[in-house]
Amino acid sequence: MAEAALPNYPTREEVDFVIIGSGAAGGIMAKELATAGHSVVLLEQGPHLTAEDFENDEWAVDHNNEHMWGASKGYPQTFRKSEADDAEERDIVCGYAHNVGGSSMHFSGNFWRFRPIDFMEASVRGTIAGTNFADWPISYEDLEPYYTKVDWEVGVSGLQGPWDPPRSREYPCAPMPIKGPDVLLERAAKALGLNPYPAPVAILSQPHNGRPPCQHCGYCNGFGCEFNAKSSSLVSMIPLALESGNCELRTFSTVYRIETNAEGRATEVLYYDADGNEQGQRTKAVVLCANGAETPRLLFLSESSRFPDGLANSSGMVGKNLMFNGYSTTVGLFNEPVNGWKSIPATRVIHDFYELDPALGFYGGGGIDGRHPTRGTPLGFALSSPLMFGGPSWGSDFKKDLAYRFSHCAAFDGHTTSLPQESNNITLDPNVQDKWGRPAIRCTYMDHQDDIATMRWFYEKSLELMEAAGGTNIGGFYAEDGQEGNVHLLGTCRMGVDPSTSVIDANHRTHDVPNLFLCDGSSLVTSGRGQPTMTIMALAFRAADMINQAAQRNEI
Amino acid sequence: MKPAVSDLAHVSAMFLRGRLNLFIFVTNDQVFGVCVLSKLNPDEARHEALDEASDSDLNRALSRRQFMVGSASLARGSLLVLSMPAILTACREAEQARSSGAEFKNLTPEEGAELAAMAARIIPTDETPGATEAGAIYFMDNVLGDEQRTEVLASLRDGLREMQYQVAVDYSESYFHLLDEVRQDEVLTTIETTPFFNTVRYLTLAGTFTMPQYGGNRDDMGMQLIGMERRMAWAPPFGFYDADYMERGE
Numbered sequence: 194m195a196e197a198a199l200p201n202y203p204t205r206e207e208v209d210f211v212i213i214g215s216g217a218a219g220g221i222m223a224k225e226l227a228t229a230g231h232s233v234v235l236l237e238q239g240p241h242l243t244a245e246d247f248e249n250d251e252w253a254v255d256h257n258n259e260h261m262w263g264a265s266k267g268y269p270q271t272f273r274k275s276e277a278d279d280a281e282e283r284d285i286v287c288g289y290a291h292n293v294g295g296s297s298m299h300f301s302g303n304f305w306r307f308r309p310i311d312f313m314e315a316s317v318r319g320t321i322a323g324t325n326f327a328d329w330p331i332s333y334e335d336l337e338p339y340y341t342k343v344d345w346e347v348g349v350s351g352l353q354g355p356w357d358p359p360r361s362r363e364y365p366c367a368p369m370p371i372k373g374p375d376v377l378l379e380r381a382a383k384a385l386g387l388n389p390y391p392a393p394v395a396i397l398s399q400p401h402n403g404r405p406p407c408q409h410c411g412y413c414n415g416f417g418c419e420f421n422a423k424s425s426s427l428v429s430m431i432p433l434a435l436e437s438g439n440c441e442l443r444t445f446s447t448v449y450r451i452e453t454n455a456e457g458r459a460t461e462v463l464y465y466d467a468d469g470n471e472q473g474q475r476t477k478a479v480v481l482c483a484n485g486a487e488t489p490r491l492l493f494l495s496e497s498s499r500f501p502d503g504l505a506n507s508s509g510m511v512g513k514n515l516m517f518n519g520y521s522t523t524v525g526l527f528n529e530p531v532n533g534w535k536s537i538p539a540t541r542v543i544h545d546f547y548e549l550d551p552a553l554g555f556y557g558g559g560g561i562d563g564r565h566p567t568r569g570t571p572l573g574f575a576l577s578s579p580l581m582f583g584g585p586s587w588g589s590d591f592k593k594d595l596a597y598r599f600s601h602c603a604a605f606d607g608h609t610t611s612l613p614q615e616s617n618n619i620t621l622d623p624n625v626q627d628k629w630g631r632p633a634i635r636c637t638y639m640d641h642q643d644d645i646a647t648m649r650w651f652y653e654k655s656l657e658l659m660e661a662a663g664g665t666n667i668g669g670f671y672a673e674d675g676q677e678g679n680v681h682l683l684g685t686c687r688m689g690v691d692p693s694t695s696v697i698d699a700n701h702r703t704h705d706v707p708n709l710f711l712c713d714g715s716s717l718v719t720s721g722r723g724q725p726t727m728t729i730m731a732l733a734f735r736a737a738d739m740i741n742q743a744a745q746r747n748e749i
Numbered sequence: 750m751k752p753a754v755s756d757l758a759h760v761s762a763m764f765l766r767g768r769l770n771l772f773i774f775v776t777n778d779q780v781f782g783v784c785v786l787s788k789l790n791p792d793e794a795r796h797e798a799l800d801e802a803s804d805s806d807l808n809r810a811l812s813r814r815q816f817m818v819g820s821a822s823l824a825r826g827s828l829l830v831l832s833m834p835a836i837l838t839a840c841r842e843a844e845q846a847r848s849s850g851a852e853f854k855n856l857t858p859e860e861g862a863e864l865a866a867m868a869a870r871i872i873p874t875d876e877t878p879g880a881t882e883a884g885a886i887y888f889m890d891n892v893l894g895d896e897q898r899t900e901v902l903a904s905l906r907d908g909l910r911e912m913q914y915q916v917a918v919d920y921s922e923s924y925f926h927l928l929d930e931v932r933q934d935e936v937l938t939t940i941e942t943t944p945f946f947n948t949v950r951y952l953t954l955a956g957t958f959t960m961p962q963y964g965g966n967r968d969d970m971g972m973q974l975i976g977m978e979r980r981m982a983w984a985p986p987f988g989f990y991d992a993d994y995m996e997r998g999e
């Protein structure tokens with residue numbers, strides 16, 4: 194279809210935009226800018242996989258870095274808890290899928306909108322000493338039309354919940370059918386006087402925009418959808434960008450530098466092509482959508498005499514304020530088959546604790562949903578079953594346990610806030626490099642004590658729910674010593690009005706480089722409650738709108 | 750940073766973190782070749798999906814997908830395509846080996862017998878089939894041949910030698926697999942916290958519960974063992990509680 198019409202832009206001639214990264218934000222950016230008539234080169238470091246390439250293959254996906262490349266594929270990262278420590282080489286610390294569509298290809302699709310409070314929480318709740326907790330320069334009202342665009346253009350299934358923020362239009366698709374773990378969660382929550390409701394998800398419950406509904410195969414979170422029912426940018430946006438005839442997608446393109454000229458404007462994007470040859474695409478403007486770890490790394494790699502601390506980093510905020518979102522899980526066994534391994538990750542959510550009572554003495558909030566403890570994966574379950582529920586780890590009794598537990602288990606998971614701290618950050622590792630010779634992403638991270646207290650609160654509340662649900666062999670986990678990696682990579686090039694404390698303005702233009710725009714998880718000022726992709730996508734629609742308007746005014 | 754994947758606590762802690770964090774545990778058992786595209790029996794799954802799905806949109810989407818594969822996306826993913834023949838060959842050989850009882854490709858017969866005997870105690874054959882019937886040893890033989898698992902194979906060989914030494918001292922027997930099951934369990938109990946045992950356990954479970962094209966989980970035997978059925982499509986209700994919920998009209 195669209196592929197035949199793909200343009201082939203010469204690298205030595207300027208295109209209107211180079212977009213770096215084709216994920217949740219980059220895919221939307223490509224569609225919005227290309228369909229507005231701009232010439233766009235979209236650079237993606239991974240392959241363009243489609244539904245035909247995906248398989249319910251736990252061994253390849255979870256155990257052999259099929260989509261999330263790490264050290265074994267030439268992309269090591271390093272981790273340390275504080276600047277005082279030596280960073281240790283790891284396979285993956287900051288996790289993301291390397292393919293067209295980015296991590297939207299394999300996400301769980303939990304699409305909670307942020308609420309009005311998320312954008313002004315520092316004013317309402319008060320700033321928090323030692324953190325960069327701040328208001329956003331935009332409000333929920335500013336973003337609402339773009340949340341609705343995500344609902345309809347990307348495809349979200351759901352039902353307005355009891356305290357959901359106002360919406361200008363209903364969901365396009367009805368909620369997904371409830372699953373066993375969420376029946377248990379909902380009944381327990383109601384018994385405790387709470388208000389569970391259908392989880393909004395970027396997975397189609399009915400045909401929408403020419404795509405089929407979910408077939409409930411069960412291999413969802415972490416896997417590519419074989420039916421195109423998961424609303425990734427891969428299936429919802431990229432095809433439209435390519436159909437426009439204005440967007441050239443270049444896969445296996447690894448960007449290592451953004452060049453700037455004497456006037457301090459971005460002029461060219463340098464990358465290695467699929468054959469390892471150095472290429473440079475000249476451009477009028479650059480939109481960087483590489484994710485909260487890759488985006489700051491590329492800005493650091495693009496340092497120059499004019500930008501000695503990294504491109505667009507006069508504030509010193511590039512790479513800082515990394516937020517992972519907190520997490521807790523509790524597990525239990527039940528008398529009847531729950532079969533949580535079928536269908537999508539989560540179908541109900543409890544949002545009664547979106548904001549915890551300040552009287553508790555710490556800041557935080559989040560949501561709780563019901564899931565299968567290991568995303569329905571049989572090997573993952575077999576490996577962790579004895580630790581979750583007790584009992585032997587090999588032999589006949591182990592086998593009997595597995596046979597019963599895999600289908601009779603449920604997990605109640607907490608998804609929580611993270612505070613922005615300068616000490617949590619992405620920098621270039623001075624010692625470790627990837628296969629292209631780029632310094633590895635070095636992550637320095639220790640959850641704030643309030644973040645850990647919040648995780649603990651959600652852990653304990655989830656235990657209470659699990660008991661109320663009638664679970665046995667109840668166990669659980671939260672990162673009481675702090676997390677050492679995540680797939681939510683937020684805040685590292687934060688948005689703000691003041692160029693001395695933020696990297697981009699409210700329209701995603703960098704304060705320092707007028708024709709360089711950033712949009713991805715790095716743009717977020719605060720972390721939300723643990724499901725950021727909906728907001729990243731809404732920001733991308735809004736940023737693209739602002740960029741298109743600026744282009745019309747000839748103000749790029 | 751080698752055998753942390755065999756560290757049970759590490760693996761499971763990561764799983765308990767849920768979400769995609771579990772990928773972090775993948776760390777150290779270094780990766781082997783990508784078999785995901787091999788799809789030795791893709792049509793079976795497709796047809797099942799088509800049979801299951803009455804929705805015409807779905808059928809349209811599937812047929813469009815077939816078309817797209819034929820045209821553009823193969824050329825686009827050229828790096829993957831280039832590696833396909835080697836991958837397919839390796840997978841087919843593994844399939845043939847397990848179905849014919851052929852010799853191992855990477856393990857010696859003695860190593861194969863020892864590891865197969867260990868696997869048979871980790872997931873025993875009792876009232877139901879176990880790792881033996883699932884062909885877990887052929888999975889091990891297959892994945893241990895990858896160059897990125899050279900160190901894993903070497904450490905397993907060291908572990909086997911140490912175990913055999915202990916077997917000789919304690920039971921005056923040359924090989925673990927020649928012991929009776931009671932004695933085999935005694936031996937494994939004494940080593941169950943070692944990286945060696947946990948690596949064998951990891952590979953046994955992987956050979957029982959992952960996709961059959963890697964040589965194990967014959968006929969989805971491992972999945973059946975835990976009440977799982979690998980299908981492309983399901984319809985609600987999925988289990989007891991949601992059926993009950995629907996029935997009560999909650």
